[in-house]
């Protein structure tokens with residue numbers, strides 16, 4: 001990071017180590033949702049957590065993560081469940097060995113930060129999760145930091161403000177850590193995290209579907225098709241050479 005800053009100072013160019021487009025991750029461990037999301041072309045990665053994995057019921061965790069990685073080319077997060085650094089390191093190394101796109105997820109505790117530092121030094125990418133204050137995010141030193149929006153809103157605090165604060169702080173420096181906004185409950189959360197400049201928004205499948213849907217789109221399409229059916233007949237066009245003939249669609 002210091003090298004990047006020095007280079008920036010020398011050349012006068014800004015150092016942007018991040019992607020130039022916001023990424024959408026699905027926050028799910030459900031293979032059907034992942035398949036469907038991938039088919040929409042909107043899924044850049046997957047986040048899972050122990051609660052989401054438990055919902056799938058009676059699965060082998062590592063096999064399940066491998067199955068997700070077969071469906072998605074981007075980052076797939078797998079969360080450790082140990083509370084102590086040693087256990088996190090053991091789990092983290094095992095999960096990282098599944099495929100190169102696995103990102104190990106560690107909680108934002110002192111043990112979690114120790115594990116993050118060690119795993120990162122071994123070349124294993126880590127996402128620090130359960131972040132609820134800018135102070136916690138300050139020097140996490142991971143590949144991703146995950147502020148939880150909805151859970152702060154639930155207790156009467158402003159989850160989006162947390163995302164804005166973290167992005168502002170990181171933008172003051174040459175951080176490589178990407179801000180991955182989590183605990184997203186509705187499309188407004190996605191729009192506002194994009195406006196704040198978060199690198200990634202991870203969302204439930206339902207929210208991804210809601211992003212696309214608008215009642216006026218459906219209403220407008222119904223109207224277009226109703227008008228079309230009233231007065232336009234469509235026969236197959238045969239042997240039309242677009243270079244020679246101009247087809248007047250009003251004929």
Ligand code: G3P
Pocket residue numbers: 027047048049148150151182183184202
């Ligand atoms: O995966 C972590 C986070 O997105 C959980 O969201 O809705 O359970 O607060 P939620």
